[in-house]
Amino acid sequence: MPVPHNRRVLWAALFITAISFLIYWDVLWPADPSLRYPWSYDSWGHLIKAEYLQEQIATGTWYPDIFPQWYNGQQMLRYYAPLPYYALVGLLPAAGDVFVAANWFLFIAALFGGLSMLLYARRYGPTFAMFGGVLLVLMPDNIRVAFAEGNLPRVFAAALLPAAFFCLLNVLTADRRRGYWFAGLAGMTALVVLSHAMMGAIFAACFSLFVVVYWLTGKANSRYVLQGLLGIFTGVLLSSWWLLPSLTGGITELNVEAATEALAKFPWNVAFNPSVRQYDKEALYVGLTFLLTLSLGWVYWKHLDGVMRAMLIVGVVTLTISSTLVSGLYSALPLSHLFWPLRFMTFSGFLLVLLTVALISTTWGLSGRGRRSFGRFAAVGIVALMLLDFWQSASLVVTAPAPEEITHVAELLEGSSGWRVATADLSLLGSSPSYLFSTGTGREQVFGWAYQGAATAPLLASINQAIEKGFAAYALDRLDRLGSDDIVVLKTTSESRYHVSEEFREALPDAGYELTYRGRRLELYQRQGGPRAYRVDTRVFAVGSGAQNVSLVFPEILVGSDTALDSYSVEFLSQFDTLILAGFNWRSRGVAEDMVRQLAAGGQRIVIDLTGTPPDLLVRIPRFLDVYGERILLYDPPRLDSVYDLGGQGRGALLQPFDSEIRPWQAYVPQGLDHKSVTFDFQGAQAVAVGTKDVGQGSVTFLGLNLMFHSVLTGDPVAIDVLERELGVKAHRRPDFGVVSLDDYRAGQSGYRFSMDIPEDGLYLLPIARHTGTALFANGNRIPTLTVDTLMLAELPRGRLDVEVRSLKTPVYAAGMATTLVGALITLMMLLPGVNFSRNAFTFMRSVVLRSVRRGARTAASGS
Helix, strand or coil: CCCCHHHHHHHHHHHHHHHHHHHHHHHHCCCCHHHCECCCCCHHHHHHHHHHHHHHHHCCCCCCCEECCECCCEEHHHHCCCHHHHHHHHHHHHHCCHHHHHHHHHHHHHHHHHHHHHHHHHHHCHHHHHHHHHHHHHCHHHHHHHHHHCCHHHHHHHHHHHHHHHHHHHHHHCCCCHHHHHHHHHHHHHHHHCCCHHHHHHHHHHHHHHHHHHHHHHCCCHHHHHHHHHHHHHHHHHCHHHHHHHCCCHHHHCCHHHHHHCCCCECHHHHCCCCHHHHCCCCCCCCCCHHHHHHHHHHCHHHCCHHHHHHHHHHHHHHHHCECCCHHHHHCCCCHHHCCHHHHHHHHHHHHHHHHHHHHHHHHHHCCCHHHHHHHHHHHHHHHHHHHHHHHHHHHCCCECCCHHHHHHHHHHHCCCCCEEEEECCCCCCCHHHHHCCCCCCCEEEECCCHHHCCCHHHHHHHHHHHHHCCHHHHHHHHHHHCEEEEEEECCCCCCCCCCCHHHHHHCHHHCCEEEEECCCEEEEECCCCCEEEECCCCEEEECHHHHHHCCCCCCCEEECCCEHHHCCHHHHCCCCEEEEECCECCCHHHHHHHHHHHHHCCCEEEEECCCCCECCCCCCEEECCEEEEEEEECCCCEEEECCCCCCCCCEEECCCCCHHHCCEEEEEEECCCEEEEEEEECCEEEEEEEEEEECCEEEEEECCCHHHHHHHHCCHHHHHHHHHHHCCCCCCCCCCEEEECEEEEEECCEEEEEEEECCCEEEEEEEECCCCEEEEECCEEECEEEECCEEEEEECCEEEEEEEEECCCHHHHHHHHHHHHHHHHHHHHHCCCCCCCHHHHHHHHHHHHHHHHHHHHHHHHHC
């Protein structure tokens, strides 16, 4: 007598659960409690957020704003999706320890994802769905993300994927209760976005691709296809109460070129090499047996239905996106830096597992006696080989002891005085310092692992570059501005891929730091200090992305975080002796040019580099103040001829060679100048490297040859000498900022409170990250602020000030709530009985959605 379907599903669930317990046994019940810690790169950083959230909930704050322990105040739940942290907090009371809770979290996520495969039992059979659940629990990429990478939010999002895709399939194919499946699809999509924004975007893109391919290959009902696409979009709308505010900062503000270069992809010779884990357990292994699934799919193509054909095609496409095969093409796509290719592997891996389930179910049904028995043989063989192939990844499912030396340094920090700690390790130590240095030590960590979600990320990226490349004066000055009194330095060797430069290490004692610990891998430098602000030197102010680069050589330059010149007032800019414009832009060219004319007439020194400046729409080259930038390519460094001595080499000197990786050297030569002070020969003509343009009663200096960037890359003494003369500052010299103590300093989720004795009116830099909506109040009065090096700059009056810094809600939050309400209304319409998804209904909903999104975008733009 055949076993009833529900009982077979129950037995399948018990089998998946038993296998999951077998795999995770040592993680759930380690033989030694001291071995309960993660060994992954990211986990510790996520766990400190969960602990902080638990502490805030215990005080009655269920949705904290500022997380002061990280990066001068991070809006934790604005950048990081909230659901995984609330899930961890929910496990904490029973687990009793955040590390035990994390181990339970990983197990539950894997088990939930595996059991969710049983949703496909009626479509493909309980036995085959059971094998799919086991394969998903063992899938190499899922285990790598959980234990080697330690990205807990990604693990949470991946666990929701099978159920979300099941809802999508039912929207496309179910005969009834389509409104419920629509609501399920929208709800699951929203949950994925609220688990991990990038994975939500990737899943939504992959879902949409699947719907389109299914429509093209399966002759699907166009109305159902539109329902599927609308369900995906509605899920994004439902999550917008969090998503829209999160998109105004964090990773969306990363430099596109830098982010594109850093995108990880898998090389095929590694990803499909089963032996790779024998010598590198953290290596990305996709699974050689997935190629068997793809092969079987093409063999049985004519027997596949539209769903399976779409799964096969989309699986190949998303697998290819994750690889190095199309990396050049993919990187050229708009917003590709926000969709990391390697993360498509989560979807493609799941889809290929599901395709395997569908294929073995289909081939089993098609097979019979004789030659057709090949199908059943292939089905059994593929499942057996995949289990063997995936099982080796189970060796990653382990925990580890706490890192001994990092723990020891944390104990030293706890027993010493100081305000904030920086970890100069080029992120090679992972996230454990972020947890250990900020928990129980009384320290706020300002520099270290995973800073891309911080408002201070551009500054921290520059510090990282300075530490590696030897710009010690810049690195120490910026770390000082961040409030660092303790610096933990990783000792690197010649074999290391990245190096903490000796110049940085040797400059620490001269900056007042004392070496208090030297271990096998780490050194701890400390000095006395406490909460403080800085009286700003008003010598040089710079605007633009190029200014951030040249400040590595000239640390005295104060760099504004807004690259639009006309976002600053003339009154503010006129306080400085020199204004540098490099890689800058504007909201209105006319307004920006009038500002420069007014400042030049007042006698201010103004230096402009047109590199990176927006091109003129007509001539397609940069233009400012009727000076044009003519683009040139140089294969060999030019000889400069000057009206003054060049670096002690006379009035003629050769620039240092360009690096072979950046040949030819691309640069601009300013045209239309009134005076030339430094020139060079280019194709038989005299080109300008430095010259001036008369502007009314003043003049403006223009630089050519991309000299600023050349000085950063090469340290060329000739280029640096030219810049020192034109900028009025010395290379590698730290500014002399006055220190103002922050008395009664208190930091919490609502912001910062302290008192200050201001010796004189002027500009003061507060070492607090400035987010959109950050507001400064002194003695109850709101003080206007600017963002300088991602920190707060304010003009403060003389006297005793009681200061409060808090984060105010901007209009983007209201736009997010309104957009979520639109998503809820669409979902409700689909659930109401008697509502047919007719063309008129779709047109009406589309118009409502478009009007709401446009209104929300305008509100967000005006508020942000």
